[in-house]
Amino acid sequence: MKTFLKSEKLNNVCYDIRGPVLELATRMEEEGQKIIKLNIGNVGVFGFDPPEEIQLDMIRNLHHAAAYSDSKGIFTARKAIMHYCQQKNIQGVEVDDIYTGNGVSELIVLAMNALLNDGDEILVPTPDYPLWTAAVSLSSGKPIHYLCDESKDWAPDLEDLKSKISSKTKGIVIINPNNPTGAIYSDEVLQQIVQMAREHGLIIFADEIYDKTLYDGHTHTSIASLATDVLMITFNGLSKNYRACGYRAGWMIVSGDKSGAKDYIEGLNMLSSMRLCANVPGQWAIQTALGGYQSINELVGEGGRLRRQRDLAYDLITKIPGVSCVKPAAALYLFPKLDPKIYPIQDDQAFIADLLRDEKVLLVQGSGFNWPHPDHFRVVFLPNEDVLRDAIKRLARFLEKYRKK
Numbered sequence: 001m002k003t004f005l006k007s008e009k010l011n012n013v014c015y016d017i018r019g020p021v022l023e024l025a026t027r028m029e030e031e032g033q034k035i036i037k038l039n040i041g042n043v044g045v046f047g048f049d050p051p052e053e054i055q056l057d058m059i060r061n062l063h064h065a066a067a068y069s070d071s072k073g074i075f076t077a078r079k080a081i082m083h084y085c086q087q088k089n090i091q092g093v094e095v096d097d098i099y100t101g102n103g104v105s106e107l108i109v110l111a112m113n114a115l116l117n118d119g120d121e122i123l124v125p126t127p128d129y130p131l132w133t134a135a136v137s138l139s140s141g142k143p144i145h146y147l148c149d150e151s152k153d154w155a156p157d158l159e160d161l162k163s164k165i166s167s168k169t170k171g172i173v174i175i176n177p178n179n180p181t182g183a184i185y186s187d188e189v190l191q192q193i194v195q196m197a198r199e200h201g202l203i204i205f206a207d208e209i210y211d212k213t214l215y216d217g218h219t220h221t222s223i224a225s226l227a228t229d230v231l232m233i234t235f236n237g238l239s240k241n242y243r244a245c246g247y248r249a250g251w252m253i254v255s256g257d258k259s260g261a262k263d264y265i266e267g268l269n270m271l272s273s274m275r276l277c278a279n280v281p282g283q284w285a286i287q288t289a290l291g292g293y294q295s296i297n298e299l300v301g302e303g304g305r306l307r308r309q310r311d312l313a314y315d316l317i318t319k320i321p322g323v324s325c326v327k328p329a330a331a332l333y334l335f336p337k338l339d340p341k342i343y344p345i346q347d348d349q350a351f352i353a354d355l356l357r358d359e360k361v362l363l364v365q366g367s368g369f370n371w372p373h374p375d376h377f378r379v380v381f382l383p384n385e386d387v388l389r390d391a392i393k394r395l396a397r398f399l400e401k402y403r404k405k
């Protein structure tokens with residue numbers, strides 16, 4: 001029998017958020033077991049709806065949405081994104097510098113594919129949102145991980161970052177606000193990253209998909225607003241801030257110094273044309289979303305549902321002996337640490353699979369975010385408070401058994 005092997009391009013590609021432990025959870029569900037899932041930031045399945053005016057406008061525009069659009073996207077969406085750049089102080093952006101995509105996910109892969117040759121290096125944070133590492137590998141590049149420092153509220157370790165720049169480095173990825181840590185980077189840290197990019201001629205890729213999901217009065221600075229003499233590519237979309245993951249509406253903005261990027265931009269345009277265009281109904285939601293009432297503020301402000309859930313999850317998890325956590329300033333996740341003296345875990349994927357089998361709670365292991373030690377895990381705090389209480393009670397019981405082993 002002829003066998004068909006997967007492409008060797010995939011040998012180094014890994015996306016564990018939807019990896020083997022999720023497969024185990026799916027099998028358990030097929031057997032009729034009920035699993036509490038705190039593994040994926042799929043906002044829509046936890047009773048959060050997109051703002052109604054976005055839904056209505058998309059429905060109203062459906063009759064315009066059956067045809068392909070311009071491969072970079074419909075004009076009104078890109079114009080609204082251009083205005084959003086002005087609000088965020090990203091200078092000099094024109095409609096032509098904006099690409100819409102089927103979520104940020106598609107654009108991350110596109111941006112890496114258009115740039116990288118065998119062995120080209122991209123600096124990616126650890127922990128990271130693992131699509132970045134996977135996209136670099138898939139594009140035959142080499143992800144080089146720089147550390148984020150838990151003792152400094154998970155800010156990038158700038159010394160480590162600097163030490164990893166080589167003659168093969170093409171760019172630096174920053175995820176700000178960060179998934180999985182919930183960190184927001186200070187302007188000083190961002191300025192220093194800009195300076196490194198400037199000195200070494202690197203592109204900055206900034207994933208800012210959580211830029212409105214901010215707690216405790218924090219604000220967010222787009223790194224692209226800090227310089228016009230460095231090439232910057234900024235990613236954002238409707239999935240998180242507008243609770244519309246399934247609309248697949250994301251965008252990418254090219255800004256800063258484009259003088260050396262003519263060829264790269266041709267590559268971006270070519271790949272953008274090859275996929276014809278992004279989901280057009282989703283594009284029709286963008287203008288209304290960006291221009292309308294920003295209802296995320298009610299969810300993340302004092303007493304808002306997301307803020308309450310973050311506080312509850314943080315309080316309950318940090319009460320478990322040997323578990324510590326930097327309180328997330330943004331996004332939808334906690335990234336707690338298990339004290340290795342109390343929990344000498346060797347294989348964090350096996351640990352998370354045991355938790356799933358014993359307590360029917362699904363989390364993601366830290367190594368799924370390319371974290372180099374088996375001592376962290378990620379919790380999504382999107383479920384309501386009752387579900388969070390139940391899930392964390394089960395986690396605490398599992399950890400208690402682990403301590404007594």
Ligand code: PLP
Pocket residue numbers: 041102103104105106129175178179207209236237238239245249250
């Ligand atoms: N970037 C980050 C940091 C994310 O957390 C996610 C999804 O969880 C994405 C990108 C993907 O977003 P999209 O739904 O726009 O593809």
